[in-house]
Amino acid sequence: MSKATRDFIVGLFVLAGLASLAYLSLRVGGIESDGKGGLELSAEFAEIGGLKERAPVVVSGVKIGRVKRIELTPDLHAVVVLDVDSQYQLPVDSSAAIRTEGLLGQQFVALEPGAEDQLLKSGDRIAYTESALSIERLVGDFVHGNDLENEKSKE
Amino acid sequence: MMVRDAIERLGANTTSLVHELGRIAVFSAATAAGVARPAFWLLPRFVREIFDTGVLSLPIILLSGLTVGMVLGLQLFWVLTVFGAETSLGGVVGATLVRELGPVLTGLLVTGRAGSAMAAEIAVMNATEQLDGMKTMAMDPVRFVIGPKSLAMVFCMPLLNGLFICAALGGTWLIAVKLLGLDSGIFFQDLYDGVDWEKDVVGTMIKAIVFGALVALIATYRGFTSGRSAEEVSRATTSTVVTASVWILLADFVVTSLWKF
Numbered sequence: 001m002s003k004a005t006r007d008f009i010v011g012l013f014v015l016a017g018l019a020s021l022a023y024l025s026l027r028v029g030g031i032e033s034d035g036k037g038g039l040e041l042s043a044e045f046a047e048i049g050g051l052k053e054r055a056p057v058v059v060s061g062v063k064i065g066r067v068k069r070i071e072l073t074p075d076l077h078a079v080v081v082l083d084v085d086s087q088y089q090l091p092v093d094s095s096a097a098i099r100t101e102g103l104l105g106q107q108f109v110a111l112e113p114g115a116e117d118q119l120l121k122s123g124d125r126i127a128y129t130e131s132a133l134s135i136e137r138l139v140g141d142f143v144h145g146n147d148l149e150n151e152k153s154k155e
Numbered sequence: 156m157m158v159r160d161a162i163e164r165l166g167a168n169t170t171s172l173v174h175e176l177g178r179i180a181v182f183s184a185a186t187a188a189g190v191a192r193p194a195f196w197l198l199p200r201f202v203r204e205i206f207d208t209g210v211l212s213l214p215i216i217l218l219s220g221l222t223v224g225m226v227l228g229l230q231l232f233w234v235l236t237v238f239g240a241e242t243s244l245g246g247v248v249g250a251t252l253v254r255e256l257g258p259v260l261t262g263l264l265v266t267g268r269a270g271s272a273m274a275a276e277i278a279v280m281n282a283t284e285q286l287d288g289m290k291t292m293a294m295d296p297v298r299f300v301i302g303p304k305s306l307a308m309v310f311c312m313p314l315l316n317g318l319f320i321c322a323a324l325g326g327t328w329l330i331a332v333k334l335l336g337l338d339s340g341i342f343f344q345d346l347y348d349g350v351d352w353e354k355d356v357v358g359t360m361i362k363a364i365v366f367g368a369l370v371a372l373i374a375t376y377r378g379f380t381s382g383r384s385a386e387e388v389s390r391a392t393t394s395t396v397v398t399a400s401v402w403i404l405l406a407d408f409v410v411t412s413l414w415k416f
Binding site for chain 2 (some may be wrong): 003006007009010013014015016018020021023024025027028054
């Protein structure tokens with residue numbers, strides 16, 4: 001095998017290897033989804049459930065951003081910082097709710113646009129929030145609620 | 156006395172182990188120093204090493220990747236059917252391959268194919284006094300032989316890892332979509348959802364680089380310090396494969412615990 005042929009094959013090998021890594025990084029890993037953003041909003045919740053960082057932020061079912069950070073205020077309330085695509089205009093009375101995909105899927109933040117003319121700017125806080133629904137608590141309330149009713153009817 | 160002899164032997168073994176570790180440390184420092192001062196005319200040598208280490212490992216890497224992917228797809232599909240979760244096959248297989256099986260299996264395969272070849276080549280150069288000849292010409296063999304070989308191994312490992320994972324994903328796709336009837340779109344969507352760039356893909360590349368460095372160090376050291384007979388060359392080769400394989404598995408545990416998967 002001549003030197004030129006060998007060099008060519010090595011070049012092909014390196015290109016193929018880099019292409020495979022690029023495919024894994026960009027398509028499979030999803031690095032490109034970090035591109036847009038720019039509108040940073042925060043929202044305070046009593047309960048965030050299983051919400052994780054990088055969870056999607058959704059309006060009418062369409063992803064427009066992701067959860068950037070989850071923090072605790074000094075008086076122990078959860079604050080979720082959202083990174084939303086700046087091309088979308090959200091009125092100041094928009095609301096944020098933590099919902100679950102399906103019944104047991106991953107949790108995400110759903111934004112519902114309000115009706116005011118004034119728009120939210122980067123750094124603003126979303127005033128109206130709805131905390132995560134906890135299925136375990138619902139079941140617990142149901143079970144213990146039943147027990148309470150039974151005890152009351154016995155008296 | 157027997158007890159005294161036993162303790163003496165333990166002491167002697169410990170001392171020689173520490174000596175060995177010291178020699179390995181000095182050797183790796185010399186290799187790093189040699190790599191840090193590359194000579195431009197070593198480039199053809201470096202390309203040759205990439206060919207020997209990377210290109211010649213391609214057949215086994217791609218074939219093993221394909222079959223591992225196919226087996227994974229088959230096995231996991233049946234397990235997931237029990238929970239009605241066949242649609243998560245893409246994510247499960249993707250995460251398994253990218254985080255663990257990709258780097259570890261690539262490391263083990265490359266050790267067997269290219270690591271043993273590297274150790275044997277250096278051991279034979281040692282046995283035929285080629286390395287001594289270089290030293291008499293004031294050419295540092297560590298800088299001119301060991302350096303390019305080590306660098307080529309570290310360079311090739313991530314590339315081979317990526318190719319292995321892609322071949323495996325292809326194998327899984329073949330089995331899941333063509334044979335078992337899973338929807339192709341659902342397979343890929345769950346794959347994209349299940350693998351995260353920052354945690355998984357970066358982690359796999361770090362593992363590949365660490366494994367590459369380990370194999371390079373062990374193979375070159377065993378080759379460089381082997382005795383000058385056919386038997387010694389053979390011992391250097393087999394001990395490279397065994398030692399490097401064990402260290403890859405250990406390092407896999409260490410990197411996995413330290414990395415934020």
